[in-house]
Amino acid sequence: MSNQGTHNKIPVAIIGTGNIGSDLLVKVLRSPYLTCAMFTGQHPDSPGIARARELNIPTSADSIAAIERNPGCCDIVFDATTAEAHRRHAPILARLKKFAIDMTPSQAGGMCVPLLNLDDSIAKQNVNMVTCGGQANAPIARAIMAVHPDTQYMEVISSIASKSAGIGTRNNIDEYTQTTSDGIRALAGVPQVKTIIILNPADPPYLMHNTLYAEIKQPDLPALERSVKDTVEKIREYVPGFKLLYGPVQESGRVTTITEVVGRGDYLPTYAGNLDIINCAAVAVAERYAKKKLGLA
Amino acid sequence: MERLIFIVDSTLRDGSHAVSHQLNADQVRGYAQRAELANIPLVMVGHGNGLGASSLQLGRSKLPDREMLAIARQELKRSKLGAFLIPGFGTIKNDIGPAIDAGIDALMIACHCTEANITRQHLQYAASRGVATYGVLMMTHMATAGELLEQAKLMESYGVQGVLLMDSAGAYLQRDVAEKVGTLVSGLRTAVGFHPHNNLGLAVANSVAAVEAGASIIDGTARGFGAGAGNVQLEVAIAVLHRLGYQTGVDLYRLMDAAEYVAREVMKKPITIDAVTLTSGLAGVFSGFAPHAIRAAERFDVDVRDILMELGRRKAVGGQEDLILDVAMNLKQKKGQRPEDFQLESLS
Structure with missing residues (x-):
């Protein structure tokens, strides 16, 4: 060179x-x-x-x-x-x-x-x-697996603003849902993953919002918190708008972690964290x- | 005046919200047998939020969708068997393919009322496998008649046999029904249907308003079995429609028997309009949110009605049950600072 x-x-x-x-x-x-x-x-x-x-x-x-x-x-x-x-x-x-x-x-x-x-x-x-849901949730899933490797089931719910989902995403909504589950399963090593994708047309638009549930009977919450926070910091090195909104907390046999992505506003406004x-x-x-x-x- | 109204019975689908999706095999079989005797044209079966929706977010079903469908399939002969799916909840590979293999005759694909183009893949796949398809627009109190027509036309272009408007929050007044259903009836070639909820006590009246505005499909449940204040009580709506001179082909006495069976063998408590479900209707919040909001209110020690009103302000859509947690936490935090601000001020 x-x-x-x-x-x-x-x-x-x-x-x-x-x-x-x-x-x-x-x-x-x-x-x-x-x-x-x-x-x-x-x-x-x-x-x-x-x-x-x-x-x-x-x-x-x-x-x-x-x-x-x-x-x-x-x-x-x-x-x-x-x-x-x-x-x-x-x-x-x-x-x-x-x-x-x-x-x-x-x-x-x-x-x-x-x-x-x-x-x-x-x-x-x-x-x-x-998918954007896979990018946002697979690292968090891996951070949880690192603490509780026996976890059998996780579920992610990603809500994105309707305005940020173009026609390509909409035409691929089925592959999108399937691939998000497949990606988290393969890359985070979770045996069973369920994905729910929501498009919300509210104006002003929602930020990309992700809820991850992990079924863990007796979670080590301090260790989970360290692992998840460490992962969030590492994601922020390449996705500056990624942030931990809530958790990990335990309720009724599941550990809930909520993250949000604020976009940089490069092409679409900041609500489109899913693009970012x-x-x-x-x-x-x-x-x-x-x-x-x-x-x- | 002898127009035939096509009756859709969602007791074994939407109804299961009322028992947190815990319908068992005997109940599915028992109701399906009675629906068959009542000559119900289309019986919907599966998780309350549709195929593939069994989850921590929405509640797990006692029986997997495919088992529910298999049991109902054995009992339904003249009556058609239908399933329901919201894209983003279930998938073609995991859910629609297996449901078609289980022998469904009809599939409804539903989405939030402004997002019809996410139903194309699923509707076209089901049609290609010989299943009758219907498009469903949910939470339709949140869009104008013109917007709904535009979305319904997209569904029409995907080859559906009908488009149903859902009043998922039970928020419609009769004049809303007349305007929105009427707009679709005059703008579409395909059949138009209405799926009411009873939060404001208007479900039967709204069914009549829909039919009088030209709707030819009414979707309800026996005894109003369903989320929150429940759906339209199908046997009552049909009785009124018969009185008005419309035909349904349904044997009303046998449907009353089916409704008694639901009240006796399936319901845990009567379906009623209470403080929570009335607020839910006023707030325009998805009826299925109520039990989740009640739990969050107890956990965070806030008024469940405040949670519902805030969800309405945030324009939460079906499936966003995880937002309830956000809202309850925020209310709890704010309550510490200025409790007087959160005394149902938005109900006025």
Whole structure:
């Protein structure tokens, strides 16, 4: 790598110009290690595309074909389309040898929550970012498992503002629910997980609100508190708006922990913490990959 | 005046809120047999919040959904068997697929009244497997007639046989029913239904108002068995509709027998409008919140009515039972500072 005073940046492409893609663009542009070489979707008139053009980012309305035509444009591809579309895109990105970061709940690649398996994830070619509910709850679930490894059942309830759930999320609500459970089960090692997702249209909008219940008969609350608070601090290193609202407390055979995510207000206002948590996680993955490639890690 | 009204019986679904989802196998079988004898067109079965909703958040069912469905399936011949699901609570893989395998004839997919596009996947999947589908908009007192029509049209575009408006909080007055049901009837080609709750004592009157505004589906429960102040008491609504000259095809005497069975064998206490359920209706809060709010009020030593009014102000939607804890804690904290501010000021 040539160093021109500082290091180079690794070029990325973003497929999908909706809420997730547009918020990712802001975060990529802020990164010291990443630059956006292509912002591509299906709708030439989308507000996301218009905004990217104003920022002088190369755009296209040919979706993944824009990358197939010019595969040298990027090393990393964020796919912020839909689960169905990503299942089509995954083999193409594998053939083009791109590091794929899948923002959809497709589970085409290995699931990743940075706090839990960042180093393993960047060794893969395709990384799945689970869901915003998975990003917010899997680390807390792991923190509880660390204290009570025999826990058999956990449940997460994630409420998000309707305005922050774009059409992609809505079209994927079923995969979203399933993948959140699957991700927490796989990454936190909880045998049985139940997920409930609520969209609330209240105005002013709700912040992303997560309640995690763990069935534990005799919880060691001081140890749980230390473990959960420590985890929350570590999440805040890459998701600054993540906070512990309440708990862990015990009531009727279950331990309840409530967290909230205040967004940075990059693309949507601060209520859209659900965008922030998954996008901050994805950028953390891309930056780790980029630093390794730049010889900085 | 001889219009046929399609009757949906949610006793074995929504009703189970009243017993914290603890319906047992004998009760499911006993009621299903009686509903069959009464010639009920569609009998809904499953957890009170729908397939896959058995949880710490909403209450666990005594019987898994698939066992309830299997028992009811054995008993229902002329009557159709239906299930209910809210996207985000259950999934196609875990819940809808198995319910269709268990032999349901109809599936209702429900969502908060402004979120109809989250029902598309589930409605289209069920239709592709040959099941009759209905869309349900919940908590519809929170949206205008125009907004509801827009959402109902989305459901219509997903191929449903009907769209039902739920008065989940029991907050409607008759004029609200006339306006909202009427708007859907004139704007949709598909059938329109209404699902009342009785918090303000208007469930039967609202059923009549819905039918007179053109609704052709009424969804209620025997003896009003259901969350909070209960649903519309189906046998009463049907008796009134028959008096008015509408047809339902339901054998009213046999349905009365079924309702007596519910009162005798299933209910733990009579369904009634009390301080909590009346406040819930005034606050426009989901009827299923009441038992959770009562528990939180006891735990934090605050007035349950304050919890309900605050939930109404926060515009909580169905499924947000975890907010009750937030609200109760906040009230408790504030109560320490300025108790006089929390004396039901919002009821005025």
